[in-house]
Amino acid sequence: MRDVILTGDRPTGRLHLGHYAGSLKNRVELQNSGSYDEIYIMIADSQAITDNADNIGKIRENILEVALDYLSCGLDPEKSTLLIQSQIPELCELTFYYMNLVTLARLQRNPTVKTESALRDFENSIPVGFLVYPVSQAADITAFDATIVPVGGDQLPMLEQAREIVRSFNALYGETLVEPHALLPKNEAMGRLPGTDGKAKMSKSLGNVINLADSPEEVKKKVMGMYTDPKHLRVEDPGNTKDNPVFIYLDVFSNEGHFEKYWPEYKNLEELKAHYERGGLGDVKVKRFLNQVLEETLQPIREKRKFYEARPDEVYRILQEGSIKARRKAAAVLKRVRQAMGLEYFDQGEARQ
Numbered sequence: 001m002r003d004v005i006l007t008g009d010r011p012t013g014r015l016h017l018g019h020y021a022g023s024l025k026n027r028v029e030l031q032n033s034g035s036y037d038e039i040y041i042m043i044a045d046s047q048a049i050t051d052n053a054d055n056i057g058k059i060r061e062n063i064l065e066v067a068l069d070y071l072s073c074g075l076d077p078e079k080s081t082l083l084i085q086s087q088i089p090e091l092c093e094l095t096f097y098y099m100n101l102v103t104l105a106r107l108q109r110n111p112t113v114k115t116e117s118a119l120r121d122f123e124n125s126i127p128v129g130f131l132v133y134p135v136s137q138a139a140d141i142t143a144f145d146a147t148i149v150p151v152g153g154d155q156l157p158m159l160e161q162a163r164e165i166v167r168s169f170n171a172l173y174g175e176t177l178v179e180p181h182a183l184l185p186k187n188e189a190m191g192r193l194p195g196t197d198g199k200a201k202m203s204k205s206l207g208n209v210i211n212l213a214d215s216p217e218e219v220k221k222k223v224m225g226m227y228t229d230p231k232h233l234r235v236e237d238p239g240n241t242k243d244n245p246v247f248i249y250l251d252v253f254s255n256e257g258h259f260e261k262y263w264p265e266y267k268n269l270e271e272l273k274a275h276y277e278r279g280g281l282g283d284v285k286v287k288r289f290l291n292q293v294l295e296e297t298l299q300p301i302r303e304k305r306k307f308y309e310a311r312p313d314e315v316y317r318i319l320q321e322g323s324i325k326a327r328r329k330a331a332a333v334l335k336r337v338r339q340a341m342g343l344e345y346f347d348q349g350e351a352r353q
Contacts, residue, residue, distance in 0.1 A: 032074075196209070
């Protein structure tokens, strides 16, 4: 069996450090590992419509922004297929077939759907498209015969629902679809990067993000305003590092080389944490160090982004070619699905039988 990866993002805004830590950095590593036969990276604009139907312009504008973030982080169209979801109409037909394999009650029990619905205050007015987006995701995954789906822990219920749909389809119509498996982040902190305000998740809607395209001035302002330990009021007070966003970011982004270059007083993060926890170390110093670490990460991304920002036609060409390639793959899978279901009426004389 071929090893195929499918992953992607909703184009509802520029991508941020949470995306980079949780998925983008890992995607580039997987792409460059040479261990996978095919990699599909999807800009999920159709899925974004499920809670932005009244603001399609927002989605259109952000398709380019997300593509720029992809390319600036190192995704290579020669190694990964970058595509736009809405340009693959076969996904809609697969979704329709799969909806008949899932009950309303099962969708309503999906923890990810419940959490995301609560964040959007849908209550009893949840759009049908949003409710069934786990089914749409199952179509996305199976349309490319994906064997591996990189996800954070909060997305595991979505993938499990896709696996259930695959098993149900294969039980009814024979072994047709490939059952996908999750690939979780190596570093637990990467999958749960909190917002700068200390909220559990970095979110564009909450305004607590550091965007990959932010200027050095914007990044510094956001870092210096970050939530830390509310009980660490004076420099001499012992501080908490476990639930402290500044230290969680350092867990993800810093290394010993950063300490050698920017803060040689400490050999590594463990020494810095120990000092903060026993007291005698102020938040401002730690934040300044974090800003230096993040700047080292973000500066090459900004430079590469400028290159592609000056060439939007090239970016759209990459997306168009990727979408055409992806559609050929999805069409082949859809044909296989229709044959398994007995829906190819005019193929090989079946209409006369």
